[in-house]
Amino acid sequence: MIEVSHLTKRYRDRVAVDDLSFTVQKGEVIGFLGPNGAGKSTTMRVLTGFIPATSGTAKVAGFDVFEEPLEVKRRVGYLPEYPPVYADMTPRAYLAFCAGLKKLPRPGVKAEIDRVAQLARIEDVLDRVTGNLSKGFRQRVGLAQALLGDPEVLILDEPTVGLDPLQIREVRELVKTLAGKHTLILSTHILSEVAMTCQKVLVIHEGKLVDFDTLDGLIAKHLPGRRVTLDDIAFLEEIYSKLVLPGGLQAASPVAPTSAASAATGGR
Amino acid sequence: MRGALAIAKKELNVYFTTPIAYVAFMVMAFFAAQFFTGSVEAYRNFVTRMSPYEGQQMLEQLNLTDVVVSRLFASVGVFIVISAPFLSMRLVAEEKRARTFELLMTSPVRPFEIVAGKYLAALVVMAVSIAIVAAFPVILSLFARGAKGGSAVEWQTVGTGLLGLFLLGAMCMAVGLFVSSLTESVIVAALVSLIVLLALWVVTIFAVAGEGPLRDLARGMSSSEHLMAFLQGRIELKDVVYYLSFVALGLWLTDRAIEGHRWA
Numbered sequence: 001m002i003e004v005s006h007l008t009k010r011y012r013d014r015v016a017v018d019d020l021s022f023t024v025q026k027g028e029v030i031g032f033l034g035p036n037g038a039g040k041s042t043t044m045r046v047l048t049g050f051i052p053a054t055s056g057t058a059k060v061a062g063f064d065v066f067e068e069p070l071e072v073k074r075r076v077g078y079l080p081e082y083p084p085v086y087a088d089m090t091p092r093a094y095l096a097f098c099a100g101l102k103k104l105p106r107p108g109v110k111a112e113i114d115r116v117a118q119l120a121r122i123e124d125v126l127d128r129v130t131g132n133l134s135k136g137f138r139q140r141v142g143l144a145q146a147l148l149g150d151p152e153v154l155i156l157d158e159p160t161v162g163l164d165p166l167q168i169r170e171v172r173e174l175v176k177t178l179a180g181k182h183t184l185i186l187s188t189h190i191l192s193e194v195a196m197t198c199q200k201v202l203v204i205h206e207g208k209l210v211d212f213d214t215l216d217g218l219i220a221k222h223l224p225g226r227r228v229t230l231d232d233i234a235f236l237e238e239i240y241s242k243l244v245l246p247g248g249l250q251a252a253s254p255v256a257p258t259s260a261a262s263a264a265t266g267g268r
Numbered sequence: 269m270r271g272a273l274a275i276a277k278k279e280l281n282v283y284f285t286t287p288i289a290y291v292a293f294m295v296m297a298f299f300a301a302q303f304f305t306g307s308v309e310a311y312r313n314f315v316t317r318m319s320p321y322e323g324q325q326m327l328e329q330l331n332l333t334d335v336v337v338s339r340l341f342a343s344v345g346v347f348i349v350i351s352a353p354f355l356s357m358r359l360v361a362e363e364k365r366a367r368t369f370e371l372l373m374t375s376p377v378r379p380f381e382i383v384a385g386k387y388l389a390a391l392v393v394m395a396v397s398i399a400i401v402a403a404f405p406v407i408l409s410l411f412a413r414g415a416k417g418g419s420a421v422e423w424q425t426v427g428t429g430l431l432g433l434f435l436l437g438a439m440c441m442a443v444g445l446f447v448s449s450l451t452e453s454v455i456v457a458a459l460v461s462l463i464v465l466l467a468l469w470v471v472t473i474f475a476v477a478g479e480g481p482l483r484d485l486a487r488g489m490s491s492s493e494h495l496m497a498f499l500q501g502r503i504e505l506k507d508v509v510y511y512l513s514f515v516a517l518g519l520w521l522t523d524r525a526i527e528g529h530r531w532a
């Protein structure tokens with residue numbers, strides 16, 4: 001469904017994404033991991049046709065992002081890193097506007113807005129002015145926008161940032177229900193989220209792919225002989241720090257106490 | 269074009285829920301009223317000072333529409349040039365600043381749909397602003413009567429005058445839209461388009477000093493010079509072409525600027 005090959009993105013002299021290649025099958029849910037500045041958002045912007053690649057290609061649903069941007073954009077729902085909402089509009093007007101941009105059939109727009117509002121849990125704020133909403137609600141309005149028209153591919157850049165723990169759990173449930181029929185890429189810094197929702201994990205560091213595998217594959221590769229269950233989040237943090245820190249496991253050990261905390265907030 | 273209509277609708281929604289358009293309308297109405305009463309006053313003084321003998325002949329040639337309405341419209345032209353940058357400044361720059369540009373650019377709309385939608389909304393606001401000015405000739409016709417009992421106002425001249433003002437407004441909005449697409453700062457967008465549009469408006473100053481080709485060039489470039497025929501009741505092809513070429517150029521450059529984002 002998504003094919004990225006030798007993708008490089010350079011901002012003047014800074015290389016944000018460096019020769020990145022990966023393939024995502026239809027129906028997969030991919031967790032996109034990497035430290036700050038790793039190039040996650042940049043990759044997503046290229047995939048959605050917002051910025052061009054310096055070299056390499058990206059294909060979504062068989063269409064080249066650069067050659068046939070409209071075909072790609074029609075099939076992708078995108079939640080950018082900063083929710084693209086208008087402070088002066090109500091979420092209802094905003095979603096109607098987005099439905100127009102996405103050229104959804106007019107008669108169904110009302111029902112579609114209600115549907116995504118319910119999924120993103122913003123029914124109660126639909127008629128308030130977006131500028132007065134809290135950050136979490138603005139994030140959810142952005143999420144509702146991405147879900148409009150039920151696109152086959154969803155690219156969500158840190159969808160749970162700013163949400164309360166219960167809402168994070170709801171988004172997680174939402175992602176699970178979308179899995180299978182939709183192809184999802186979501187970036188996050190919350191490792192428990194990846195363990196609970198994603199089938200595969202893609203770790204990038206300084207623009208380069210460091211690993212791309214299923215959770216089981218990662219465990220077998222990086223923690224050989226360890227028995228872990230998916231309720232145990234600590235293992236992912238160990239793997240993650242192995243991949244992105246030069247120190248490897250030594251540097252990873254002090255992280256362990258925090259992992260218990262993040263598992264607790266995970267609310268599972 | 270569904271995308272363009274959605275954008276135009278949203279843009280109008282923003283214009284009329286924020287103060288900016290209302291401020292522009294009020295400023296326009298206030299200054300137009302000032303100029304209007306000033307011109308009416310001047311006309312009355314002139315008529316009363318005229319002696320009954322020579323005056324009769326003069327008065328028959330002296331025309332209320334030319335003296336009051338055309339003068340009013342000429343000064344309204346300046347306010348269009350000044351107010352347009354403030355009406356056009358947010359169009360694209362604000363989307364970039366608020367990062368909603370990313371939404372537009374990742375939606376299945378062509379760059380030209382974005383340009384057309386934004387421009388359409390800008391034209392509607394400009395049309396409303398000019399409609400306010402159109403109220404003054406109507407007021408005049410209610411209180412004045414023509415020499416031969418007919419209407420005191422020549423509606424044809426009023427009509428061409430309004431058309432000229434609208435074309436001027438259309439040109440200013442196209443230039444403003446383009447400038448707005450080049451920056452993330454609405455203030456910069458407003459100032460740069462104000463400078464460009466004022467320069468085009470007053471470039472005839474060089475026509476006074478210069479001569480020959482320079483003089484012709486300055487007059488040919490000037491947006492105020494091309495308004496003259498409209499205010500005198502004439503529609504001349506070269507004037508229409510002048511304004512429409514700025515519109516076409518502005519829209520095309522905006523389209524390139526937005527499309528160029530895909531390449532940068």
Ligand SMILES: Nc1ncnc2c1ncn2[C@@H]1O[C@H](COP(=O)(O)OP(=O)(O)OP(=O)(O)O)[C@@H](O)[C@H]1O
Pocket residue numbers: 011014015016034035036037038039040041042043081
């Ligand atoms: N418009 C830009 N101009 C110049 N450099 C940029 C631009 N956008 C991003 N970068 C650089 O590209 C690199 C990758 O940034 P990116 O936003 O993709 O990281 P990220 O993985 O999303 O990080 P985070 O986890 O903090 O969101 C960073 O070094 C960043 O400074």
Ligand SMILES: [Mg+2]
Pocket residue numbers: 040041042081157
């Ligand atoms: Mg990011």
